[in-house]
Amino acid sequence: MGGDIQFANPEFFWLLLVLPVALFWYYLKRKKQSPTLRISSLKGFTTASVLSKLRPFIFVLRLLAITAVIVAMARPQTEDISTRTKTTKGIDIVMAIDVSSSMLARDLKPNRLSALKEVASDFIRKRPSDRIGLVVYAGESYTKTPITSDKSIVLNALEDITYGQLNDGTAIGMGLATSVNRLKESKAISKVIILLTDGVNNAGFIEPQTAADLALEYNIKTYTIGLGTNGNALSPVGYNADGSFRYGMRQVEIDEVLLQEIADATGGQYFRATDNEKLEAIYDEINKLEKTEIEEFKYYRYEEKFRPWVLLAGALLLLEWILRITVFRSFI
Structure with a gap:
């Protein structure tokens, strides 16, 4: 910004x-600037007046005027920079989120679904130039939020995602197909699906391979994430009398072969998140892989500051001239 x-x-x-150089010249010539009279005695003459001692002040004014002119010639100015950015390559992203009961497992803290929502929120905030939508799936799937550039809507919708909104199950093919449906009409240069699950495909009437073929047909890249620790995890195994979940240790089963095939078929990548830190690192990696190109324009505005120096030089020269023809007239 301006100011300096x-x-x-x-x-x-x-x-x-x-x-x-001028000062040295003045020092050498100062005695020759007025006539001298040699006499044997100064008796009867008054001593030099104060005005005669102040005569060099005239020369100082001229030097100051020259200095002001030189500063003006150097053109002092302030610079104000304004910046505008233009997105030259926008990306449309749909996040397909598994909301089956197994997403309440506690191998991630406090559970898989809550950990995902926190990390996904950070990911959304880091994509200010892209449009993002949400699809949720369990035994079936639906669009939670169509692709939009309003991040507040997406973040609020993400926060509202809870277990129990759909019949239980893991319909990976349905979740992927619904995501493709949201993106197939998109005019964006790059279209991306981030599909996350913690299980195997066991519901729905659309096969995951069929949905992957649709994504490939519409040139939609799919990143897949398998969520869950290796081995056993504390997961819901039944219901208590009050309707709450009863937890027990269950084997973590993720169809990694299927998720890898979906990613490979569409030009994406498969990731495995076994804890909170790994999940966060995966979304950071996707954020780096899918860059939005932004063109930046800078506009410069200069404000010239030489005029006060020109006026100062003129005022000093005027003052010198006035003093020469008035106060110091008899000494020059």
């Missing part, structure tokens, strides 16, 4: 070397 003074032609400051 800079000089457009600083090379003119070399002219300031003239000033010490």
Whole structure:
């Protein structure tokens, strides 16, 4: 931003070397500037007046005027920079989120679904130039939020995702197909699905391979994430009398072969998240892989500050001239 003074032609400051030369010349010539009279005695003459001692002040005014002119020639100015950005390559992203009961497992803290929502929120905030939508799936699937550039809507919708909104199960093919349906009409140069699950495909009437073929047909890249620790995890195994879940240790089963095939078929990648830190690292990696190109334009506005120096030089020269023809007239 503006405020700091800079000089457009600083090379003119070399002219300031003239000033010490002028001072030296004045020192050598000062006694020759007025006539001298040699007499044997100063009796009967008054001593020099104060005005005669102040006569060099005239020369100082001229040097100050020259200095002001040199500063003006160097063109002091302030610079104000305004920046505009233009997105040249937008990305449309649909996040397909598994909301089956197994997403309440506690191998991630506090559970898989809550950990995912926290990490996904950070991911969304880091994509200010892209449009993002949400699809949720369990035994079936639906669009939670169509692709939109309004991140507040997406974040609020993500926060509202809970277990129990759909019949239980894991319909990976349905979740992927619904995501493709949201993106197939998109005009964006790059279209991406981030599909997350913690299980195997066991519901729905669309096969995951069929949905992957649809994604490939519409040139939609799919990143797949398998969520869950290796081995056993504390997971819901039944219901208590009050309707709450009863937890027990269950084997973590993720169809990694299927998720890898979906990613490979569509040009994406498969990731495995076994804890909170790994899940966060995966979304950071996807964020780096899918970059939005932004063109930045800078506009410069200069405000010239040489005029006050020109006025100062003129005022000093005027003052010198007035003093020469008035106060110091009899000494010059």
